[in-house]
Amino acid sequence: MGSTDTHEKCYNPQDPTLTFVDADDDHDFECDGYTSKRAKMSCGHTVTPTSLTRWCQRQLKEGKNKLECGVCKTKWSLDEVFKMALLTDEEKTSFESTLFKNFAVSDLKTKSCPGCKSQIMRKDPKNLCVRCPRCTADRGAAFDFCWQCLKKWRGPAYRSNRCDNPECVCQALVTLQTCKVIEFKEVKGVVDCPSIRACPICGTLVEHNSLRCKNVICPDCKVEFCFVCLKLTKDCSGVRGSYYSACATQVAPRQTSIPVKETI
Ligand SMILES: [Zn+2]
Ligand SMILES: [Zn+2]
Ligand SMILES: [Zn+2]
Ligand SMILES: [Zn+2]
Ligand SMILES: [Zn+2]
Incomplete structure (x- = not known):
């Protein structure tokens, strides 16, 4: 009901599943002064639906693959964020797919x-065998x-x-082999x-996610x-310029190995 143009989402003050508090909004980092009632997250810090949404969007943009409290850094569950940020179905889908992307990217770069x-x-x-410099120094052996x-x-x-190790399997390959199939809305014959x-x-x-374009x-x-064919877009010989036309070759089968970027 606010007169601002920020489309603020507000909690239902009657919602018995929320813990309302009379305190500042811990996640209003831009000092927007949201009018919704403040509610407590599981970690004890306060949010309003819009401040929480903005804060999480910022973390997603920064490439985070877990969402955390802006004050105490406690990791929040996605279910809690969905509920407390009053996310629409569209926002939920976008949160989930961005988290997935962020996870996939960070998973390739560093490991603990x-x-x-x-x-x-x-x-x-190309080598799965990685030496830890710290452990090697601490133990005096590789x-x-x-x-x-x-x-x-x-x-x-x-x-x-x-x-x-007998349990050593490539999770990414399992994912590639077992993920669901999609149906394109506008690309024929796939x-x-x-x-x-x-x-x-x-x-x-x-x-x-977007089932219109194939690229x-x-x-x-x-x-x-x-x-569809796993060629670079510039090499996929569908009708030039069209992202919706069939490829010259068939649907590429599920991948059985993961390409590795050549190091320069
Ligand atoms: Zn917290
Ligand atoms: Zn180590
Ligand atoms: Zn292994
Ligand atoms: Zn193609
Ligand atoms: Zn890439």
């Missing part, structure tokens, strides 16, 4: 060492772990698909196209590729 938990960047993108199963490395020190593909250049997993832009390396 199973020995000391420090974040490690991988030097050789400490290698597996980039895939995140256990202490077992087997020869150069492997690109798996280590010798059947059983998987909803998740690995970027043909850098291997980042990309989920296709997607990789959130990591920014290349544009055809979700």
Whole structure:
């Protein structure tokens, strides 16, 4: 009912599932002065639906794959954010897919060492065997772990698909093999196209959400590729310029390996 143009969402003051408090809005970082009642998150800090929405959108933009309190950094569950931010179905879908993208991107770049938990960047993108400098120094002996199963490395020190731990499987490959199929609304003749593909250049997993156009832009390396035939958009020989026409080749089958970006 406000007269501002910011479309503020307000809590229903009668909602018995919310804990209202008479306190400042901890997440009104732009000092917008929202008029909704303030409610408490599980961590104890206050929000209004719009301040929470804005704060989470900011985190998504920064590439976060978990949403956290702006004061105490407690990780919030997505269900809690959905409820407390009064998100529309459209916003929920966009939150979910951005979190997924952010997760896929960060998952490729750094992992936490199973020995000391420090974040490690991988030097050789083709080798799953990664040495932790801190653990190696602390122990006075080489400490290698597996980039895939995140256990202490077992087997020869150069492997690109798996280590010798029996439970070492590539989660991304499992995802590529088992994700649901999508149906394009405006691209004719495409059947059983998987909803998740690995970027043909850098291997980042990309989920296709807009079912109109067949091209997607990789959130990591920014290349544009055809979700159907997996060629780069510039090489997909559909009718030039059209993002909706059929490809010259069939739907590319589910990927059985993940492309690795060449290091320069
Ligand atoms: Zn908090
Ligand atoms: Zn370590
Ligand atoms: Zn492994
Ligand atoms: Zn890419
Ligand atoms: Zn194509």
